[in-house]
Amino acid sequence: MSSQDLHVYNTLSRKKERFEPIHAPHVGMYVCGPTVYGDAHLGHAKSYVAFDIVLRYLRYLGYKVRYVQNITDVGHLVGDGDDGEDKISAKARLEQVDPMQIAESYTYTYFRDMDALNVLRPDISPRATGHIPEQIQMIQDLIDRNHAYESNGNVYFDVKSAPEYGKLSGRNLDEATSGTRIETASDKRHPADFALWKRADDGHLMKWSSPWGVGYPGWHIECSAMSTKYLGNEFDIHGGGLENQFPHHECEIAQSECATGHSFAKYWLHNNMVTLDGQKMGKSLGNAITLEEFYTGNHALLNRAWKPQVIRFFLLQSHYRSTTDFSEKALEAAETGYQKLISLVNSVLSVDFKSVDTSSLEAPALEHIKIDFESAMNDDFNTAQAIAALFEHLKKLKKDIQSYHYPSDFDALQKWLQQAFENILGLPLSNEASIQQDASELAKELIDILLDLRSKARLQKDFQLSDTIRDRLHELGVVLEDSHQGTRYTLPK
RNA sequence: GGCGACAUGGCCGAGUGGCUAGGCAGAGGUCUGCAAAACCUUGUACGGCGGUUCGAAUCCGCCUGUCGCCUCCA
Structure with a gap:
């Protein structure tokens, strides 16, 4: 699909749709952020680079985007079901520090590693622990509207009260629960009911008082409460990793729509996974390589260190909805290709147009490049194709320049090219310089x-x-x- | 078991009912003291079997294989 208008693949409808903001030119975008109990790995990079491209391209198109990405620092449980320990708490117990030290420390390394990848910071990075009152309020709203019930100090969402539950992931409630492998908590009315609030026992490290006693929020409720707080009941884009489609995003939709009575996010965008030897890269699988390890080369599977911009370019060479299969060989190919592209761009940018003899200018060229680049990006942010278009046009342009054939709009072309590289793709052009700075x-x-x-x-x-x-x-x-x-x-x- | 994806040349990886993807690697060449770089030339592809069609790798069906979700995960 090539089009002059932006189209995005919406998981809700399972097709590409024309992007039409609810309140143009304003766009509200929420992306599920990390649970900060460990270092960010290549999978995180794929997701946040993907949505960084979404953000940058929307801004390039002139939209005023408010980008919200949460930091999960409570409520995310270890292990199966609803009875596992909180991930942050578990790590804090292990290292004998306050849970907040864990959260703070990994929030710091998360931003450090994303900064290196040239991922723009969100406009708002709300912490779950900083929004306990909002979450309690939303839970109360759900109880008041008969979509949730309290049981032994726990509060559960009543999935039977939400007829549309399952619309994102295409799940049928009865089928989904019949094959379930988890032990169902005895105080739930329906096995698929999920926790909004959990009662905390004495040994619990992170807990707050609530109308239902001392406890802590469930994992899903933070995203509903915080996205609504900063973007309104209904907003444009909700993004996240494909593996969060169910149950996390499904639960978010149910909670939010039942609590507010409005529809929730208009477009749901999901990025696919990074695989290693065909297997998903993930912390729980033990095959994740952290970004820090890439940057230093300090990992058994790595022979050397890799520049963050090479990682970024590598990720952009595949579509965000495709899996990206990692190998060092593929990274190497990306690195060589990236350096070649940089040198093509620089050979165009380094020409001083003022000193060019303007008596023999050729036809303008910018429009052709822009059309190819933008139709690729308009087709659900197809960075792989956009980059291929740049390669093709730049090779030709360089040849023309070497034979002193300049397009008449060369100065505008130079400006646009620099913008496309640095602002849209977020790729630094000073590769040589940054290497030498080391x-x-x-x-x-x-x-x-x-x-x-x-x-x-x-x-x-x-x-x-x-x-x-x-x-x-x-x-x-x-x-x-x-x-x-x-x-x-x-x-x- | 349920739901959902994907299978493209040596590798990575877009895309499409008929027209070159792109990158990396390979081969040959130009240039060079020699290299490197750069530039030129160059190749095989669309998992299998059927069907629709004037024409399919692209649409449909079946099969095989791989993966994801159904439990925390970007």
């Missing part, structure tokens, strides 16, 4: 001295010496490239 000033100056000596040797045709210098540097990972303009180098990866 070396100390001293190292750079030492290399400069060696390069000086080598070029003197080359002038004197002492190639034995010049090659020795090049080879010795190569052993250290410093790669030299000779050109007519002089010798460039790249530092170890």
Whole structure:
């Protein structure tokens, strides 16, 4: 599908729909954030890079987006059913610290790792523990509207009271529960009823008072309460990982719509998973590689470190609704391709248009590039195709420039290209520079001295010496490239 | 068992009822003191079997295989 209008795949309808905001030009977008009890891994990167693209592209189109992404710091239970321990608490007990230290520490590393990937910060990052009153209020509303009931200090959502329950995941309530493997809590009316509020015993670390006694909120209610608080009862986009489609998002819809009497999010966007050897990468499966490990190369499956921008580019080369199969070989291919693309872009951007002879300009070119790029992006954010379009156009453009054929709108083209790269795709153009920043000033100056000596040797045709210098540097990972303009180098990866 | 996806050339990965995806790797070449880089040229694809069609890899059916959700997970 190529179109001048943005179309997004809506999980609710299971098809691509034209994107029409409820209150244009304003767009409200909510994306399920991380549970902060461990480091972010490649799977998180796929999800948050995907929605970063959504955010950036909507802004490019001129929408005024308010982007809300929660931080889950309570209520997410370990293990099966509703009786597991809270994930944050479990980690806090293990490390003998206050749960809030755990949450704070992993919130910090989450943002640090996402910043490195050039993922824009949400406008609002609400914490679940900071919104206990809002959650209690919503639970009370559900009780008042006969969609929830209290039982032994627990409050459950009554799924039978929500006829539309199952509409997102396509589940039939009776079928879904007949094959269930979890032990049903005895105080539930229906096995599929889920907890809104849980009673806390004395040993519990995180607990609050409520109309139903001391306890803590269920996992699903935070997203309903916080999205509604900051985006209103009804808003445009709700995003998250595919694995949260059921039960999390299904429960969110049921709670929110029953509590407010309004329909909830208009478009539901779900990103697919990162796989490793065909298996989902996940914390519980023990096959997750954290972003920190990618950045340092410190993991058994990694032979070397990988730049965050390479990870980002790698992810953008596949569609967000497809699985991305990880291998170091694929990363390597992405890295080489990315560097080539950067160099194509820079060869276009480095031309000083003011010094170009304007008497012999060719036809304008920007419109062609924009059309191809935008129709790819308009088709449910197809970054893979958008990048392919850039490769194709830039190769041709570079060739034209080398033969002094400039399109008449070259200056506008340069501006747009830079914007497309840095603002829409979020890919840094100063790849070379950022690599060189890693070396100390001293190292750079030492290399400069060696390069000086080598070029003197080359002038004197002492190639034995010049090659020795090049080879010795190569052993250290410093790669030299000779050109007519002089010798460039790249530092170890 | 229920629900839902996907199967594309050596690898990654878009897309489409008839027209080059793109990247990486490979091969040949130009350039170069030699490299590297750059540039040029180049190739095999659409899981299997049926059906619809003038024409399908693209639509339909069946089969096989892989994966996700149904339990916390981006």
